[in-house]
Amino acid sequence: MNLLITGAFSGDEEFYQKIKKLGYTLFFLQDEKIMPELAGIDSSIIDGVICNALFLYNDIKNFTSLKFIQLTSAGLDRIPIDYIRAHKIELYNARGVYSIPLAEYTIAGVLQLYKKSDAFRILQAEHNWKKQRDIVELYGKTICIVGCGSVGTECAKRFKAFGCKVLGLDIIMFDNIEFNEIFPIEQAGEVFLKSDIIILTLPLTKKTEHFINKDRLSKMKQGTILVNISRGKIVNELDLVEALQTNLGGAVLDVFEEEPLEANNPLWECNNVIITPHISFIGNNMQRLKALILSNIESFV
CATH class of the missing domain: 3.40.50.720 (NAD(P)-binding Rossmann-like Domain)
Structure with missing residues (x-):
């Protein structure tokens, strides 16, 4: 052959x-x-x-x-x-x-935002001993993982180890011991209201393109962190930029609607966003x- x-x-x-x-x-x-x-x-x-x-x-x-x-x-x-x-x-x-490196990337990105890692790197470069007081614990947070397959499951394992409550959204209802509960994807708005961190691991299809839009972003509570390690077109980026200036606490983004991300994309200017060039799958x-x-x-x- x-x-x-x-x-x-x-x-x-x-x-x-x-x-x-x-x-x-x-x-x-x-x-x-x-x-x-x-x-x-x-x-x-x-x-x-x-x-x-x-x-x-x-x-x-x-x-x-x-x-x-x-x-x-x-x-x-x-x-x-x-x-x-x-x-x-x-x-x-x-x-x-790729599930393991994707899950590790997600944990790292969320902790980087919660623990103000970028701010401390800047202070270190300036030789500036200055405390940050708005540091957040991951313990006790409610995580929503959209897509409960292999990647979602590896993410769930790691967040549970940090003492988080892990909720899932999927098109198929099934038992998965790594999740506290899995809901139909149609209940996204309801689950988003309860969640501190929302992680996108669902596949890109005609139905999931711009799944994260102005309406669903508006249902996320103040300070929510959004992580996208799936496909960029699942998120409407213009709507996301607006939400990052209002209710969202931040975003960890490894995928984008158009790649490479253009230099004039407004996401570059959002100081509460971590941007990486589609590398979250890389590992051993x-x-x-x-x-x-x-x-x-x-x-x-």
Whole structure:
């Protein structure tokens, strides 16, 4: 079987050899934005792909022999899901691979805001011994996690360890011991009113685009911290900027409606916002990803 591997595993000979032993012939495309044909690869002979955003830039219809896709991301918003289902193409994602670094990033971001870390770094650079009195405890806070899957569960574990009450919102009701209670997502407004910290881990779909808008932001209580580690388009950024100037206490943002974040975006000027360039998934997780991929493509063979 012919397998196309894009960017992420460039030069990883040990990984390549393990795949070859499963019976695959390998093709490589470093830049997902170019057509495989420009790299001397015939798209029509490819049986499987390991990729991230290949089908944002290449028409999947050119891959006429395609039987399976292994994504290196957890999200499914960068692929033509209806076409994949209609053509019975097997689809695997990287569910669970990035959950630990995402959860750790969330804890770190919230604590950075609560403990005024940025203010103290500035004072340190100035050699200025000045106390900050408006420091907040995480203990006893109510957390709302929107999306109770793998990432949400890892977040819940960590906040519970800090003595927080953890509430969940999801489209599916199920038991999860890491949450004190899970509510239908339709009750978002009601749960937001109770929450000190709101964490977004839900997938981006047509229904969840701008899920966080002026109406839902207005239902968040004074001082609420909003964390987005999912997809930028889940939040209406203009509405968020307004809320950051009124009722929100701050935001931790790793994803944005347009990336890179433009220099004139008003979020840059909000001093109660932590901005990072979509790095919350990064950690010591490459071995987990490789193991998952090998398991999936072996089971397909």
